[in-house]
Amino acid sequence: MTNAELLQLLSDVRAGRVSDHDASAQILARIRQLPFEDLGFARVDTHRELRQGFPEVVLGLGKTPEQIAAIAERIVGHGQALLITRAEPAAFAAVQAVIPNAIYHPAARVITLPQGEVPRGNGTILIACAGTSDLPVAEEAALTASAMGNDVDRLYDVGVAGLHRLLNEQARLYSARAIIVVAGMEGALPSVVAGLVQVPVIAVPTSVGYGASFGGIAALLGMLNSCANGVAVVNIDNGFGAGAMASLINHL
Amino acid sequence: MTNAELLQLLSDVRAGRVSDHDASAQILARIRQLPFEDLGFARVDTHRELRQGFPEVVLGLGKTPEQIAAIAERIVGHGQALLITRAEPAAFAAVQAVIPNAIYHPAARVITLPQGEVPRGNGTILIACAGTSDLPVAEEAALTASAMGNDVDRLYDVGVAGLHRLLNEQARLYSARAIIVVAGMEGALPSVVAGLVQVPVIAVPTSVGYGASFGGIAALLGMLNSCANGVAVVNIDNGFGAGAMASLINHL
Amino acid sequence: MTNAELLQLLSDVRAGRVSDHDASAQILARIRQLPFEDLGFARVDTHRELRQGFPEVVLGLGKTPEQIAAIAERIVGHGQALLITRAEPAAFAAVQAVIPNAIYHPAARVITLPQGEVPRGNGTILIACAGTSDLPVAEEAALTASAMGNDVDRLYDVGVAGLHRLLNEQARLYSARAIIVVAGMEGALPSVVAGLVQVPVIAVPTSVGYGASFGGIAALLGMLNSCANGVAVVNIDNGFGAGAMASLINHL
Amino acid sequence: MTNAELLQLLSDVRAGRVSDHDASAQILARIRQLPFEDLGFARVDTHRELRQGFPEVVLGLGKTPEQIAAIAERIVGHGQALLITRAEPAAFAAVQAVIPNAIYHPAARVITLPQGEVPRGNGTILIACAGTSDLPVAEEAALTASAMGNDVDRLYDVGVAGLHRLLNEQARLYSARAIIVVAGMEGALPSVVAGLVQVPVIAVPTSVGYGASFGGIAALLGMLNSCANGVAVVNIDNGFGAGAMASLINHL
Amino acid sequence: MTNAELLQLLSDVRAGRVSDHDASAQILARIRQLPFEDLGFARVDTHRELRQGFPEVVLGLGKTPEQIAAIAERIVGHGQALLITRAEPAAFAAVQAVIPNAIYHPAARVITLPQGEVPRGNGTILIACAGTSDLPVAEEAALTASAMGNDVDRLYDVGVAGLHRLLNEQARLYSARAIIVVAGMEGALPSVVAGLVQVPVIAVPTSVGYGASFGGIAALLGMLNSCANGVAVVNIDNGFGAGAMASLINHL
Amino acid sequence: MTNAELLQLLSDVRAGRVSDHDASAQILARIRQLPFEDLGFARVDTHRELRQGFPEVVLGLGKTPEQIAAIAERIVGHGQALLITRAEPAAFAAVQAVIPNAIYHPAARVITLPQGEVPRGNGTILIACAGTSDLPVAEEAALTASAMGNDVDRLYDVGVAGLHRLLNEQARLYSARAIIVVAGMEGALPSVVAGLVQVPVIAVPTSVGYGASFGGIAALLGMLNSCANGVAVVNIDNGFGAGAMASLINHL
Amino acid sequence: MTNAELLQLLSDVRAGRVSDHDASAQILARIRQLPFEDLGFARVDTHRELRQGFPEVVLGLGKTPEQIAAIAERIVGHGQALLITRAEPAAFAAVQAVIPNAIYHPAARVITLPQGEVPRGNGTILIACAGTSDLPVAEEAALTASAMGNDVDRLYDVGVAGLHRLLNEQARLYSARAIIVVAGMEGALPSVVAGLVQVPVIAVPTSVGYGASFGGIAALLGMLNSCANGVAVVNIDNGFGAGAMASLINHL
Amino acid sequence: MTNAELLQLLSDVRAGRVSDHDASAQILARIRQLPFEDLGFARVDTHRELRQGFPEVVLGLGKTPEQIAAIAERIVGHGQALLITRAEPAAFAAVQAVIPNAIYHPAARVITLPQGEVPRGNGTILIACAGTSDLPVAEEAALTASAMGNDVDRLYDVGVAGLHRLLNEQARLYSARAIIVVAGMEGALPSVVAGLVQVPVIAVPTSVGYGASFGGIAALLGMLNSCANGVAVVNIDNGFGAGAMASLINHL
DSSP: OOHHHHHHHHHHHHTTSSOHHHHHHHHHHHHHOOSSEEOSSOEEOTTHHHHHSSOOOEEOTTSOHHHHHHHHHHHHHTTOOEEEESOOHHHHHHHHHHOTTOEEETTTTEEEEOOSOOOOOSSEEEEEESSGGGHHHHHHHHHHHHHTTOEEEEEOSOOGGGTHHHHTTHHHHHTOSEEEEEEOTTOOHHHHHHTTOSSOEEEEEOOOOOGGGGGGHHHHHHHHTOSSSSEEEOOTTOHHHHHHHHHHHHTO | OOHHHHHHHHHHHHTTSSOHHHHHHHHHHHHHOOOSEEOSSOEEOTTHHHHHSSOOOEEOTTSOHHHHHHHHHHHHHTTOOEEEESOOHHHHHHHHHHOTTOEEETTTTEEEEOOSOOOOOSSEEEEEESSGGGHHHHHHHHHHHHHTTOEEEEEOSOOGGGHHHHHTTHHHHHTOSEEEEEEOTTOOHHHHHHHHOSSOEEEEEOOOOOGGGGGGHHHHHHHHTOSSSSEEEOOTTOHHHHHHHHHHHHTO | OOHHHHHHHHHHHHTTSSOHHHHHHHHHHHHHOOSSEEOSSOEEOTTHHHHHSSOOOEEOTTSOHHHHHHHHHHHHHTTOOEEEESOOHHHHHHHHHHOTTOEEEGGGTEEEEOOSOOOOOSSEEEEEESSGGGHHHHHHHHHHHHHTTOEEEEEOSOOGGGHHHHHTTHHHHHTOSEEEEEEOTTOOHHHHHHTTOSSOEEEEEOOOOOGGGGGGHHHHHHHHTOSSSSEEEOOTTOHHHHHHHHHHHHTO | OOHHHHHHHHHHHHTTSSOHHHHHHHHHHHHHOOSSEEOSSOEEOTTHHHHHSSOOOEEOTTSOHHHHHHHHHHHHHTTOOEEEESOOHHHHHHHHHHOTTOEEETTTTEEEEOOSOOOOOSSEEEEEESSGGGHHHHHHHHHHHHHTTOEEEEEOSOOGGGHHHHHTTHHHHHTOSEEEEEEOTTOOHHHHHHTTOSSOEEEEEOOOOOGGGGGGHHHHHHHHTOSSSSEEEOOTTOHHHHHHHHHHHHTO | OOHHHHHHHHHHHHTTSSOHHHHHHHHHHHHHOOSSEEOSSOEEOTTHHHHHSSOOOEEOTTSOHHHHHHHHHHHHHTTOOEEEESOOHHHHHHHHHHOTTOEEETTTTEEEEOOSOOOOOSSEEEEEESSGGGHHHHHHHHHHHHHTTOEEEEEOSOOGGGTHHHHTTHHHHHTOSEEEEEEOTTOOHHHHHHTTOSSOEEEEEOOOOOGGGGGGHHHHHHHHTOSSSSEEEOOTTOHHHHHHHHHHHHTO | OOHHHHHHHHHHHHTTSSOHHHHHHHHHHHHHOOSSEEOSSOEEOTTHHHHHSSOOOEEOTTSOHHHHHHHHHHHHHTTOOEEEESOOHHHHHHHHHHOTTOEEETTTTEEEEOOSOOOOOSSEEEEEESSGGGHHHHHHHHHHHHHTTOEEEEEOSOOGGGHHHHHTTHHHHHTOSEEEEEEOTTOOHHHHHHTTOSSOEEEEEOOOOOGGGGGGHHHHHHHHTOSSSSEEEOOTTOHHHHHHHHHHHHTO | OOHHHHHHHHHHHHTTSSOHHHHHHHHHHHHHOOSSEEOSSOEEOTTHHHHHSSOOOEEOTTSOHHHHHHHHHHHHHTTOOEEEESOOHHHHHHHHHHOTTOEEETTTTEEEEOOSOOOOOSSEEEEEESSGGGHHHHHHHHHHHHHTTOEEEEEOSOOGGGHHHHHTTHHHHHTOSEEEEEEOTTOOHHHHHHHHOSSOEEEEEOOOOOGGGGGGHHHHHHHHTOSSSSEEEOOTTOHHHHHHHHHHHHTO | OOHHHHHHHHHHHHTTSSOHHHHHHHHHHHHHOOSSEEOSSOEEOTTHHHHHSSOOOEEOTTSOHHHHHHHHHHHHHTTOOEEEESOOHHHHHHHHHHOTTOEEETTTTEEEEOOSOOOOOSSEEEEEESSGGGHHHHHHHHHHHHHTTOEEEEEESOOGGGHHHHHTTHHHHHTOSEEEEEEOTTOOHHHHHHTTOSSOEEEEEOOOOOGGGGGGHHHHHHHHTOSSSSEEEOOTTOHHHHHHHHHHHHTO
């Protein structure tokens, strides 16, 4: 409730257009107002778009297909763009039943439905990944960034064991406004990339590897300990988080 | 064996109503008496209700359906209320075969059968959870608290990333006598809740999350390190433990 | 700002006793009002007593003696009771310079100054510890509970390797309204105590031990995995947290 | 090769009963002799019985049914007793095909075939476990100890949350020559038992539990940090190891 | 070596202004040229400013005072701005001996010397911290961001246990172009902040805490598992890294 | 209280030699009797010798010199043998002030005073250690076993990297009734020893090593995972625990 | 691009045989040239053979069968030897469809196709493993070393619990030029082997074991902490890595 | 004892030149002979040189200065080269008192004394390190390799954040026969180096770093998970181990 609104209301009170009780109720109501819809098992944050520039994104993990579909229905019902991550095929089936034109990206386990006006980012977000096995996470990042209004450039399988594959593409590195680097195993790629460029690097460790990779811990630690400047890290396999962070940066 | 009972017995000895040998045997027997029933693979603690206010609760995890059903039969046979947690459908099938009116709550994997007189708690136990995925654990807590004689209020999907969803419900927070807060991922909700209220908060980390959530360790550590006063923690996913703790508090 | 206050203000507006701009400013000011004092490096929460029943408690750890003394001065200046934990002798020297009657408890590294009216708890809080080495943490809990208005009963060195030491004191266990159990090494004492009583048990793991005790992790895990009902856990060595939690329970 | 044998051989050399080359070969052969049978994928240690008092025991884990059966066949072929642990039903099927009278104990996943003369232990080995879920590991220990020639006494479901169940059986504790204590969750039972008796206690942590039990780590750490004397620990779920250790002690 | 330069060189070759051998040597030299100065124990990257917008920053940790001073001397000798982090007083003494006007910030353990032209960032970087103990890390971030040409706003001691302290300052949150959030213990502040704003949040876990904070692991995990969008994390206590990342973002 | 005592008492009651109230009090008193001495900060278990064959042993770690001296005084005052482990020189000074003939073993940080009649073990306990750095722990084990009435044989610096040093001493291995093996780093020695002998092996991991030895975790895990039969493990650096365990075995 | 090539090109420029623009383009092209083939999801490093002596090896883990087959096709298309590790049967089916004479080694999950001229190593690589369960990893190492042109000697099931099985084969140990030692559980075998020989030992921890083996961590730590000289370690279950390392050594 | 020696002995027996008893004693003596010197606290392996090509190296860590000096004296007394690692100044003082010409290298904490004939390696060992802080470990490796008869080339401060520093020195990489790469923090350098060369790379993680570097764990995991072929790893900070391994390789 802004100062202007308050002044208008108070002037209405003085003019007798609004009673004291009504005005009091109105002010308290605005404070108490529900910027979400309560489904019992979930509170859909329908004002997220206003507050953060993109509607609420649904994390499919740990929700039943029925819950996912019900939440999706509300979001789409508000005319907002739909983005669901970690969606298994069964979840997509349930969503498709209520939103027939929803699109499934199986490699990334992502469901999308473009809707409404999403503001465009200012530059390109480059998404680099170290190996073919990192592709699902890289795609989750790419689809997220794309859904949030950004141009996306994909640079895949450029791990540090064959440096020439990366050095060969320096031009693409230099033309990005933000770079997402996805890597498993020892997670060294973000350090090398950040040493070459002058834009923020979002590092995404993946659970790719075996043995002492410990489901991505090795890559995570490698990235947190990067000796290069301009690297920040998101959770293991969190392609979505990297895409959202890069999008915020690209919209500045 | 109380002093009064002993005095009575000794007076009986003096009066010749009881022989020395009988009295001695009687005293030793009371010390040795078995307040449990031995099934070979399990010792059902039939005196738990007397000692702790609620009959023995059965943890289904790691027991075969046959073992669970056999234990349940004894408890119900003593006229006591039945509460089984971590019960898979196969366990319920075995229980139902011997206790036809047992009730299964599939989301929480809990079996209940209200029986006997359970003393009522003094106030309401509020159960808050951060996200939809925490619901199974929250329900285990709610069903436990409810079975143990408490009024329960459920407040779900009020995680800290959309604070207004929680702040909007402060009245419900203030009207509870004990609060259970269930959260996965970073487990920040208990700190925020405990900063707002003046009653004990039982925090339950859940295994919800991925990557560096490490099956609930992130949430557990977050809760143990809470900067707010009045927070104590139970095991990851231990909705039952939180419900039992809150019930003890609410019965004081 | 309550409904009654708002109605009064609006009636003042209508009557011309308050201008629109003043009323608007007044409402916004109340929303923006500062329930804390800003020292630059710290914001002393002077309304904590109102909100949570006890003034802000100062954690000495990580603060310089000067910072601790400055914060303490503000709290005492508001006529509120002082409680500082993890206070090294140097911190006490700095505090004493500005608050000469402050009291230092060296074993527990706690500074206290009783002031104002602290509401009394309803029963006794029993503080049990497993070994002599757990004493500093137990004392932090005891001093905290005591400062917060509770009667405290100390039962020390009753570890499970000599069960008769504990069983001998069952009467004291039964007469408590809440029990704090402090233990290092394997941390088994809370399970045994909780199996005997019908009141909530707050378990405090200590960093006492060596080798695979890992600075209290062994005890912490033991307590989180307690097979007994009615146990909740606070951080390793967090005597303060246990005392505060038990006090909240005892004030219900 | 003993001194006596060598002297005899040398006297044979001098007497011409044995040529130099033969004697040299004979000495080197004895040094190189094979006290095992080489199956390519395994070297069956057929002299283990002589060296350690019981034939080689087969750990089924990680071996194919075919490999297990082939090894079992060699052991039985030498007239030695058979003991296979961690044997899945498919492994038993393969063993039974070549050793029809082998016996399968499904709860413990153990295969046995008594054969030959196993020396008897001197006293009784008591096997206590904390809960019903610990039974498979306890049975592995019991079957191992039994196969190795020991009298075994089983005392199950006597966890510390209901102390009277254990205290009621002190006589059985006192009559054992070695005690194996099997427990999951917080693993507190060995400390309590060792505080009551005067014989060695072998503690076996089990992977029973959930959340912060971390597959038995909590119990393992609890046991390693036992505040009681006379406790030593074997690997998580290693019922076999405990049985073998207790048997060695009981044969002293 | 750009295409234009190459064409010019080749035209010089054709015109006889440059011999073949000279041209060949010149091309190879440019490829081999040393954009660093070799001190034996260190290679000072004097072209870092060109490549990444700010001269090489010296991490004092693990270097001797002599090594630090020698490196600092080279940087300052090139007329570049000096920034040394993790500098103990002994290191500053050594630096001051060769660079008398260097400035020491003891709380943050940072040495600075503004020199040359540092490009200004576009907006303000807000640095929020949860508690007074997080101040050294927050100051390292603030000094880094400031040295790199950014306006900095400090918002300290706004932890989640007293939410009103943060909510009261939302205007400052909204006016920042990038936000650094520094927190120890449960590390919940970044989630709450990121839920309120629309700009990137760089989260810095600190080693503040005790017991199960494990030197900052609890805070680190909490931040990596943030349920809010737009959060990326740097290493524990890495105020410098956060400042450098925020500066890159603010210069876009 | 035995049956015989009870019968006598009851006969006294009948004969009027003891009143009902006196008898009742006497019975209850015996149940409540204190088999320990309460020093406030410690409960000295003066009946431990009766119950477990050796008086209470004092763990010096975490106790003040004054507390250690006070406890020691009580034990010696009962005419019992004294054994204090983890005793720093300051603790010995305090003990010596009240018990002048106490003996200090600095390498093992152990204080002893032989007193009373300690029953002799049946055979020899061999104590092997892998390297010179393991000596303090090995000596703690040796002094413990010796104080508890056992013959001790020391075999030091026989690590597996030079197998001939161990194989050369097989005769001593074979003549022991129980073997304690102390090793740090990879902790492989117990497996090799247990593969050669037919008696129980108590393995003691030490914190000797660096880097990925993690303060003894590597050795601990190696020993828990021993592929040899007849190995049980005690806590890292727990020479005392191994000595006590071996003594129990040697007294069977 | 070598000096000689450059001089030739420049002489062509001067002679007018090559235009300036062509020469410039040619130089830049060589710098930018692609020593890999871009499949979109993968960049096949077709020059790896030149650079490292063996064509790119495909890690099957985390790749779809279609991706594996496509990469394999390119490698074979270049006439290079094929080696795919961690190949499940489905992957082999896809490979076989395009490369009918590819060979599958199911125990090791390896696909091979010998092609082209692979340079021979100088000596024999011995591959020792501790138990039958380590066989799959040992075979991966053996097949890798063999494919890379080395003579391989297999010595299986020679774990330290039965030392005579290893000591009996010392001749084979002494005749190797490099030794790979594969072991799970406590991972002690490399220390014992390295103590006997004078050639480099590559240690491979396996995930064989249970409980506190933690999926190979125990073995990994044991090997990293080896008290013997001349041991270096590769990742858990990384038979391929050991084979490749040993091959490099054997080709020196 | 070889076959030839045995045949000679037997021929002596037959000829009467040696009596039966003498021959028997001689054979047994050779088997029992002590290839070490027993100092009580240590067994100096004086035959190590014969067996492994270099005399026993002394690890100073965990030994008292007196023990170190005594061991050193024996080694030098046998005319063998002396190498002591992890030697603090106090240890050197003790060594110097008995071996005046011993040399101390303080940065690496190494004591050396060249003596006798050490066989020369075949090529050069290159030692690369990522940062100035890794220098002490790199020097330990260099001094070890040098003492063992190898030519050493040092390439320091070539971390991956400034790739040009490394790429500039490719010629030195290519001319080495074995490469030791020392790095802390994210430990990415070995992967990059191994991707460029065709010789074995020994990776040494260092404890350099802070926060989530966890004393070198991050670097260790990064190196174990290297995506490049031909990398094997030694313990954290184990410069000696890397030097010894590289020397074995270089002597092949």
